[in-house]
Amino acid sequence: MMVSFIxxxxxxxxxxxxxxxxxxxxxxxxxxxxREADPSRLPRRxxxxxxxxxxxxxxxxxxxxxxxxxxxxxxxxxxxxxxxRCTVKRLMREMGLTGAVRGRKTKTxxxxxxxxxxxxxxxxxxxxxxxxxxxxxxxxYVATWRGFHGxxxxxxxxxxxxx
Numbered sequence: 001m002m003v004s005f006i007x008x009x010x011x012x013x014x015x016x017x018x019x020x021x022x023x024x025x026x027x028x029x030x031x032x033x034x035r036e037a038d039p040s041r042l043p044r045r046x047x048x049x050x051x052x053x054x055x056x057x058x059x060x061x062x063x064x065x066x067x068x069x070x071x072x073x074x075x076x077x078x079x080x081x082x083x084x085r086c087t088v089k090r091l092m093r094e095m096g097l098t099g100a101v102r103g104r105k106t107k108t109x110x111x112x113x114x115x116x117x118x119x120x121x122x123x124x125x126x127x128x129x130x131x132x133x134x135x136x137x138x139x140x141y142v143a144t145w146r147g148f149h150g151x152x153x154x155x156x157x158x159x160x161x162x163x
Contacts, residue, residue, distance in 0.1 A: 003032045068099025
């Protein structure tokens with residue numbers, strides 16, 4: 001991020017004056033630029049990542065973009081490309097590749113702006129002086145024999161004034 005900032009302003013101010021203000025050593029900046037120009041200067045892990053990314057994407061695409069980390073990792077190892085599962089996970093996350101997720105999608109409350117909101121009868125004042133003075137409820141979904149029915153909120157019923 002700092003290197004891209006320096007690159008954007010180096011013609012106007014120069015590298016050294018910008019570097020004097022930013023917490024970056026000149027050698028760090030120049031090494032980063034040298035690595036951009038010559039990928040053989042990259043650390044071994046970065047070089048290996050550059051080799052693995054196309055292979056991971058190839059396996060993912062060949063399998064209709066539904067393979068997740070585990071199956072991509074297994075397929076690469078079957079093909080003789082030895083790689084750790086955590087490496088496949090990290091690189092797939094960097095590349096934005098995800099597998100198909102089984103099961104139903106989770107339901108969330110969708111507020112309909114056309115519906116009238118219930119009146120706030122306590123004016124957001126939840127301080128009570130005695131027990132049973134104020135009850136509040138906040139229900140999201142209620143399970144019935146026909147399925148879940150949405151009610152809005154988080155699913156709590158509390159009596160204020162009691163622990």
